Amino acid sequence: MNAVIPDNNLSSVPNELAYLSLRSALNRYQKSTAELSAEELKVILNEARRQYRLENLILNAPEAHGVIVPGNRLEAALQEVQTRYEDESTFQEDIARNGMNIQDFQRALQRELYIDTVLERVGARAANINEIDVDIYYYMHPEKFNVPETRTVRHILITVNPDYPENTYSAARERLLNLATRLHRNLKRFGELAQKYSECPSALQGGLLGKLPRGQLYSSLDETLFSMKESQLSAPVESELGFHLLYCEKIHPAGAVPLVEARPKILDLLQKRRRQICQKSWIRQLQQQATANLENA
Structure with a gap:
């Protein structure tokens, strides 16, 4: 069951939502939540609520069963977040203002990585890109491969x-x-x-x-x-x-990058796009099923 989230108030929200709010503030405004204006905080909280509901759907999907996040991945992600702050004390003060301690923050971050891993599992279902797909992209987008x-x-x-x-x-x-x-x-x-x-x-x-x-x-x-x-x-x-x-x-x-040189980057680009399409389609199905369940309840 989703928690009831008070409007424009971070002091009593679930740790996961507080974390999502902090992440959104850093990504959107390059600020901590404590530095946001009232209007910016409203935007961040609305965004965090939508993400929170979506993540709950993902976590309860059958595809999430058995997923494991390695400990070293959590450590690397935590270090990446900390580099956005001047020092360790500034980081700890900011998460405290969001109603979290370092253990709460780590659990919320682990939850995010868990969700990322589920999405990676879903994206892996996408069909592989073949050489013809690469060739078509190269010849249909010549402007992307011109070099000065x-x-x-x-x-x-x-x-x-x-x-x-x-x-x-x-x-x-x-x-x-x-x-x-x-x-x-x-x-x-x-x-x-x-x-x-x-x-x-x-x-x-x-x-x-x-x-x-x-x-x-x-x-x-x-x-x-x-x-x-x-x-x-x-x-x-x-x-x-x-x-x-x-x-x-x-x-x-000046000239065009030869196809043989461009091929690895095109392959990576197209494969990522196909995985994203697969993930978005799966998420839409989760949302449609959730809506149907509510209507039938």
């Missing part, structure tokens, strides 16, 4: 900091010009010199910034990089950080 031009780039950074003689504006620029002279003689040494002289954390990877599209770097760097040829070294480029040398290692033209 990208460039593999390395850089050397000398920062500007007037507090240090070697990093004053003129000294930093001069140091970078000296490195550019050395690299023009042997560009193959870029990674070595970046590791030795660059003042960017990327120095540990030989100055490698990765495979980047437009818009990922400071505007001055971005404009320079996308005007360069492959295997070209730039002139010194100034940014908010200091002076840079860019090495455009490789240009990757």
Whole structure:
């Protein structure tokens, strides 16, 4: 039997509903329930009540029989919730304001994981996606698999900091010009010199910034990089950080992701969709049966 839930009041609701209210507040407003306005709390409580009724249907379904939630899954879920708070005491204070202690919260969280496991069991009934389904999706949605031009780039950074003689504006620029002279003689040494002289954390990877599209770097760097040829070294480029040398290692033209590369992601996407459809259909059946039982009572 469902509990009677007082309107807009968390002090006397069941622990499970208090937990659902807290979860909903964090997800919807990124706030604890104690931080909600009266109107926000009303929205949260209505949402929590609907979820509470639905979960009771799921827990009483035959598919829920025999379901077990591993202890390590509960521990991981509890840690994930706690990371949303500044510290342990803030977390405990918030659940206390929701009428729970840590044991109550763990039981409510375990209930949620139990429900998730039931839904996973139901979703597993869905038919598997086959290769034809994947092929059809790929060719029907070409826009999803277009990738922009990208460039593999390395850089050397000398920062500007007037507090240090070697990093004053003129000294930093001069140091970078000296490195550019050395690299023009042997560009193959870029990674070595970046590791030795660059003042960017990327120095540990030989100055490698990765495979980047437009818009990922400071505007001055971005404009320079996308005007360069492959295997070209730039002139010194100034940014908010200091002076840079860019090495455009490789240009990757715009184009479509090949089907063979896209296939695993498409397969995962379509399988998740099919499982969700199966779960929603099962939940509708539970709700319809519950309505019929009430009408026949």
